Amino acid sequence: MKNLPLALVLLALSALTTQAAHAGKFTHLSGNPDLRSASALVLDASGEVIYGKDTDTVRPIASITKLMTAMVTLDAQLDLDQAITITKDDRDVVRQTGSRLDYGATLSRRDMLLLALMSSENRAASALGRTYPGGLDAFVQAMNDKAQQLGMRNSRFADPAGLHGENLSTARDLAIMVRAAGEYPLIAEASTTPGMAVYPFARRGPLNYNNTNRLLKNQNWQIGLSKTGYLNEAGRCLVMQATIEGEPVSIVLLNSFGKLTPFGDSNRLRRWLLAGR
Template sequence: ATTALRAARPEPSPSAPPPAPPNGGERAPERTSRFVPLPSDAAPGPSSPTPATEDVPEPERTRQQPLPPTGERPLELLAALTNKPAPPPTPLRALVRRVKIWTPLVALLAVVLVAAQLLRPLPEPTLELTAAGSYAFDGATPELAWPEAGQAAVDVQGIGSFGTHGEQKPVPIASVAKTMTAYLLLKAHPMEPGEDGASIPVDAKAEKEAGYSEQGESTVRVADGETITQREALDAIMIASANNVARLVARWDAGSEAAFVERMNAAAEELGMTNTTYTDPSGLRDDTVSTAEDQVKLGRAVMEFEVFRDIVDKPAYTDRNGKEHDNWNRLVPLYGTVGIKTGTTTAAGGNLLFAATADVGGTRQLIIGAVLGQHQPPIIDSVLAAGKDLIQSTQKVLTARTIVEKGAVVGVVDDGLGGRTNLVATDDVVAVGWPGQSVELKLAAGEDPVPGEADAGTEVGRLTVGEGPGRVSVPVALAEPLGEPGAAAKITRVL
């Protein structure tokens, strides 16, 4: 900048006089050769003496090493920054490096995994049967006292069937059909033992049909406008075999007899009664047909109702008017007979659906059977005699065997993690059956779930043989203390 200013200002000639001041002013005094320093912000000209810059030390500059290439590995980069060369790579150094990096991560993961396994909820203990799952009675199946004519079938409820006798073709069953009427009434209007149940209003038709007794129908006297209890209706249907009351409850329950009959056939289908057709609630019509095998299926189902069992196990009942009505099934209460229903017409002959008990091996077994198509007069006596023979022959062939002794190991408690604790029977286990018959054993928990910890001798379940009311059930207990799975089992569990 100083050089530029000097170039722009003309140099005075040595011989030329100094210029006159403007406007006639005085001439400026002549400069001396004395050095006048320039202002601090002015730069010296080319002729001005320059300070001796050679003696001023040059400012110190920081020397920076060039950055290593970005593609270097971490250890090579660290070596470059520290000016220490990385050791040459070898498989051993690579392995050591990986171990140092991954060991802490693996250790942390292992700690987390172990903690999670220890804190996981334990599986529910279960019972497992280790004894034989079934028992077969020695010998050939015995021959029962089957009727000479018609058809029959017999079951021992919860144990098995003796099979059938005679051709199982649909035949008229007469008043045995009222068993289905009672079954549907109890299903739609449940009753507790000792209760009278719903109140059923009597209509004019039921009163009129009470007079059909003069035409040979079984009826009970009722009056239009009065009410009868559900229990009395069931007594009238199952003991007095009152056709008019059977039709009355059908109208009351379903709105019409036709609608009730539809329900009867739907229930038969549900029970697997494939050869049965109902056309009326009383069974008076000849086209209400079934088989002995089908009626045994219905007998098993209806005997599940305690109220029904109480009703059909009576030799007679007294109605609200004080009149006593005998049970048409005169086998009750003889020979262990506890029901169920007779049915007789000229077309159908004598028919009987029966239930009887047998005391065997300290248990009470329920026998259910049916005899149909007995036409030897008098037909009611013929069918009752056939039913009696069949009941007694069945009772005789039933036998009991001790299949598990008290204290024998019958199963284990499985804790779900590999731990198994033995279970023993707390009493002798008796099986009821007949030669050639096989019964099943089942092990199940009791009302309370299986505990995770318990002392030896604690009852944790039951061993059962058979099903239904005649089944044999014995408690099972721990043969040794039951404890929770150990830490090793918890940690190594997979699922």
């Protein structure tokens, strides 16, 4: 559906059901994958539903928000090589979380985007919003405008890092966002980079960061895009684009409890799909 008009994309997604017939490789699906996530959605490459569970409930989405942050940043065509310095304005005043990017840390806009997507670095995401033309308020408005343009009718964004519980969406809407984000090569690259070292301080050594999605280390998975998220009120969240036995799929998992549950759900989905080949 890459070149289809948005109206046709929305038409395909509007046909979501709990479990739909599917014309791809997974044609003999039966039973239920027994997922622990409260909301789940799996689509094939054409947008057909392979599996759905509570796809329209509006939920906090935590750091899944950062995919929208990355798209808005790239849409603005800002200089990715421009140096950005972390300031006190980037601190987390909502959750009081810490960061290894101390005040004065300086990296390129590209590296800030990489850290925001790969390791879910909150100050990096906040800095991207702060340095947007017009500042943070303009950035958040652009996030919500982008959501409307994509047809994410039940979504709202409140900050670039996903720290506010008012960052809300549904599995149905996030499937649209994941598909859109997959059209940006840098987002795909950044979100699936296993790890990287950055040098934000002139007189200190490197800071090493790892990807928050442990499935990237699993040789059974071919993942083309990935983002995790967590807040108390959002539970554990995971969205991915992956290829399973040559079949591209989009996966959205929201509001599960237990640090490893989204990864367990992903493996349960994979086994269920492979059993239905």
